[in-house]
Amino acid sequence: MTPPDAEAFYVRLDDHRYIPTEHTRGPWDAAAQHAGPPAALLGRALEERPGARTDMRLARVTYEILRPVPIAPLEATVTVLRAGRGTEVVEAALAPEGGRPVMLARGLRIRTTEEPGPAVADGPHLPAPSETSASPFFGVPWEVGYHTAMEARFAEGSWLERGPGACWLRMRIPLVAGDAPRALDRVLVAADSGNGISNVLNFERHVFVNPDLTVHLQRHPLGEWVAVEARSGVDEAGIGLADARLHDEKGPIGRSAQSLFVAPR
Known part of the structure; x- marks a missing residue:
């Protein structure tokens, strides 16, 4: 099926089924999605399933990326494992x-308090997006994809520099056609970029992909921008870790981590 021509990452067929658009396309395979959009889609499924409690918020979600997510019709299903x-x-x-799962998400939702409690800041602020300049993505062999659906502004480093980096990301289009972007969409669609932001190896000589992603959120972001402040390390055995602090313009909002499989091309 040809992806629909829509200014969104997905077109909804019904409450459970979605068609990805070409804006979900990742930088490595023309037939596969970047993991950010499907991670955000599953985040919505966790938060918005029928009967979901409105006094709880997603505090942690771990994704298992079992195989490449195709640019093809997809179905999301939800199971409650424990309710307390x-x-x-x-x-x-x-x-x-009709196929096997390509991505799993296990989320921990925590009850929020009725009255505001004490808030404790966690770390320094990054330079605001307005204090940085637009940063084009590294060369991608197709014109449209995740790299054009997201606006990027580096506060530290760049896509082409090796080592730690900090990048503000903003969705140019909604996650689902007809729905305004939501706070959880914004952070989950960006969090899987930590590996690329903090790359420590030559893209042309090495593969370094993440088979998982874990995101912890002390609060959900405010505003349109989410920053991923990331650093990566790789062991000589070919296993690495990309660790990131997540920010909005008010300050840190949580952390993300990606295990890395590293190999020569």
């Missing part, structure tokens, strides 16, 4: 219609 008074654990799966 103060916390619940929910699992969502994304699969092509």
Whole structure:
């Protein structure tokens, strides 16, 4: 099926089924999605399933990227694994219609307090997006994809520099056609970029892909911009870790981590 021509990452077919557009396309395979958009889609499924409690918020989500996510119709299913008074654990799966799951998400939702409590800041602020300049993505062999659907502004480093980096990311289009972008969409669509922001190896000589992603959120972002302040390390055995602090313009909002599989091309 040809992806629809829509200014969004996905077109909704019904409550569970979606068609990806070409804006989901990642930089490595013309037939596969960047992991950011499907991660955000599963985040929505965890938060918005029928009967979901409105007094809880997603505090942690771990993704298992089982295989490349195709640019093809997908179905999201949700299962409640544990429901308690103060916390619940929910699992969502994304699969092509009639196929095996390609991505799993297990989320921890925590009950929020009715009255505001003490807030403790966690770390320094980054330079605001307005204090940085637009940063084009590294060369991608197709004109449209995740790299054109996201606006990037580096506060430290760049896509082409090796080592730690800090990049502000903003969605140019909504996650789902007809729906305004939501706070959780904005952070989850950006969090999988930590590996690329903090790359420590030559793209042309090495593969370094992440088979998982974990995001912890002490609060959900405010505003349109999310920053990923990341650094990567790689062991000689070919296993690495990309660790990132996540920010909005008010300050840190949480962390993300990606295990890395590293190999020569």
